[in-house]
Amino acid sequence: MIVRMVCRSRLRPFGFAAVVLAAWLSGCAPASKGLPKVGFAQYTSTTSLDALRSGFVEGLAEGGFVDGQSVEIQYVNAQADNGTLQLGVQKLAADVELVGLCSTQALQAAVKAVRDKPIVYCGVIDPVAAGAATSPTSANANVTGVYNPFPVKEGIEMVRKLMPNVRKIGTLYDPGEPFFGQMHQQAKDACAAFGGEFVVVSVTSSNDITTGVQSLKSQGVEAILQLPSNTVNQGIDGQVKTARELKLPIFSLQPDQLEKGVVAAVGIDLRDAGKQAGKMAARVLKGEKPAAIPMETAKITPLEIREASAREFGIALPRP
Amino acid sequence: MELWISAAIQGLATGMLALGVYLSYRIARFADITVDGTFTSGAVCVALVSQRGGSPWLGLVAAFAAGALSGAVTGGLFAWLRISDLLAGILTMTALYSINLRMMGGSNLPVSGPELVTGLIPASIPRGVGVMGVYAALVVGVALTLRAALRTDAGLAWRASGENLDLSVALGIPALATKVLVLALANGLAAMSGALSAGYNGFADISSGIGSLVTGIGALMIGERLIPRRGHGPLSLEAGLLAATLGALAYRLLVTIALQAGLAPTDLRLITAVLVLIAIAIPRLRGRRAA
Numbered sequence: 001m002i003v004r005m006v007c008r009s010r011l012r013p014f015g016f017a018a019v020v021l022a023a024w025l026s027g028c029a030p031a032s033k034g035l036p037k038v039g040f041a042q043y044t045s046t047t048s049l050d051a052l053r054s055g056f057v058e059g060l061a062e063g064g065f066v067d068g069q070s071v072e073i074q075y076v077n078a079q080a081d082n083g084t085l086q087l088g089v090q091k092l093a094a095d096v097e098l099v100g101l102c103s104t105q106a107l108q109a110a111v112k113a114v115r116d117k118p119i120v121y122c123g124v125i126d127p128v129a130a131g132a133a134t135s136p137t138s139a140n141a142n143v144t145g146v147y148n149p150f151p152v153k154e155g156i157e158m159v160r161k162l163m164p165n166v167r168k169i170g171t172l173y174d175p176g177e178p179f180f181g182q183m184h185q186q187a188k189d190a191c192a193a194f195g196g197e198f199v200v201v202s203v204t205s206s207n208d209i210t211t212g213v214q215s216l217k218s219q220g221v222e223a224i225l226q227l228p229s230n231t232v233n234q235g236i237d238g239q240v241k242t243a244r245e246l247k248l249p250i251f252s253l254q255p256d257q258l259e260k261g262v263v264a265a266v267g268i269d270l271r272d273a274g275k276q277a278g279k280m281a282a283r284v285l286k287g288e289k290p291a292a293i294p295m296e297t298a299k300i301t302p303l304e305i306r307e308a309s310a311r312e313f314g315i316a317l318p319r320p
Numbered sequence: 321m322e323l324w325i326s327a328a329i330q331g332l333a334t335g336m337l338a339l340g341v342y343l344s345y346r347i348a349r350f351a352d353i354t355v356d357g358t359f360t361s362g363a364v365c366v367a368l369v370s371q372r373g374g375s376p377w378l379g380l381v382a383a384f385a386a387g388a389l390s391g392a393v394t395g396g397l398f399a400w401l402r403i404s405d406l407l408a409g410i411l412t413m414t415a416l417y418s419i420n421l422r423m424m425g426g427s428n429l430p431v432s433g434p435e436l437v438t439g440l441i442p443a444s445i446p447r448g449v450g451v452m453g454v455y456a457a458l459v460v461g462v463a464l465t466l467r468a469a470l471r472t473d474a475g476l477a478w479r480a481s482g483e484n485l486d487l488s489v490a491l492g493i494p495a496l497a498t499k500v501l502v503l504a505l506a507n508g509l510a511a512m513s514g515a516l517s518a519g520y521n522g523f524a525d526i527s528s529g530i531g532s533l534v535t536g537i538g539a540l541m542i543g544e545r546l547i548p549r550r551g552h553g554p555l556s557l558e559a560g561l562l563a564a565t566l567g568a569l570a571y572r573l574l575v576t577i578a579l580q581a582g583l584a585p586t587d588l589r590l591i592t593a594v595l596v597l598i599a600i601a602i603p604r605l606r607g608r609r610a611a
Contacts (some may be wrong), residue, residue: 045586074584076579076584076585077585077586077588078588079586079588079589081531082517082521082527082528082529082587083333083334083521083572083575084328084575084579085325085521085580086326086330086521087326087327087330087572087575087576088522090322090323091323091576092324093322094322094323104428105523105525107333108430108521108522108523109521109523111522112520112521112522113326124424129428129429129430131430131432131522131523141585151595175418175421175427176417176421176427177427177526179426180426180427181426182426183427195393204417213554224496262385314439
């Protein structure tokens, strides 16, 4: 009836659009089967955040909660808008029994909006700075999760192990990204400890990467230890290419970049970190209080070397 | 219900931005992208003041002052160095990115301590309702102040110098200085918008201001479409101010509807765009049929 009215009016094209839209919406709306509901919020889509999310879902499944069968997961992706993130988290707070999330921004939003339901986070570097805890051992009553301080010191050790004579190590960095200061300080301290130096060249978009690598080289840097950065990640292929041309060995704190051609990596497998958090969420769903589950740090993967790259850069591998 | 209140709060915070953009884009006729930087500056100010234990009201005032200063810089570049409006805005916005980072000492800073509503609203009223009331009062207050200001002789001069710079100069209006003033006010409001948003969301983030000009103009245009009008002339002053606020509210409500629909999260922006299109197209088509 309504459809006919709309179709008769001059609103026909829009009426049609509205009908299609309504059909789409109703088709997409998750079917409610009385399953427990879990929400998952992420700030935007990046490789890292997506890996955390799929790890989380996997962890839930391992803990006995399979999406669509024994749990209903509602996803929110704020597409890089803080206002939308806040709304999305608020919606989850009303609809679900447990709010899972990744990224610092999502945790900050949830700490404000979700007061009486459990929050399980992952992909956060410093839960204290995000306002979710007063110290690494005492989270807010409804919060638990997995945080991943980047293994900067281990990274410097990795470079020294493979290049024992190295004095100057450098990185590209976008100062607009979280925790730059913290990681930079750790790297500087780790280098100062053996009498070396740590050089930072800032880039503000992935277009600056080639120039940035050249600038590192001209400042006498002997090896790149790339600290994790979304901006630089987007241009990792170009970075490796330029580093190769300049014979400047490049190391990473993200094991997934080994296939891109970096020499070696220690780091955190984000998918595993997400899984760790997903398992915690399953425990909460089974009735444990978040306050009774201490926050965990993500596990650091052992040093992995890509031999082909090592040869390319002329690095002699230590005898096993 | 809480979700809709939250949407209204976001809409009111954006409404403050839209009022600022109304000043620069409609009154001064100046596409001022400085707001992408000053929105963040406002958020940074309120976070910094809160970190040092200051009152959120002080944070709001600091935000306005910081925004106004940046707006005056853009205006100065335009008026006295004869740099085109877009470039002047881009320059200030670019510089502000570094300044905001430097002020925060990182890319993200939580807002702690009391909120604007603390002490104003009895504890029996939920936080969301309280925040909504205070934000609504602020936005309405600013809109009424602007209405009063723009109807004074000085306000008429501001509007005239936006409409026709050469004629205003010929009439003896200090037109360039006027532009600087209007831009300062506009950016002050944009910064207040950032402060309101950060105060409610709980943190300031370096990326929060990106896209502010587009959001502001978008809200303005949605609002202008939503207001019924006769003929084709420009909207009155009152209608323009109303449009800015209503448009921002409508935009946030539509985002919420899109969220509520429970579709694939990646489709959110597409569905928002479609909903906005429907919202502005229907009154327009209806109007055409009546004519």
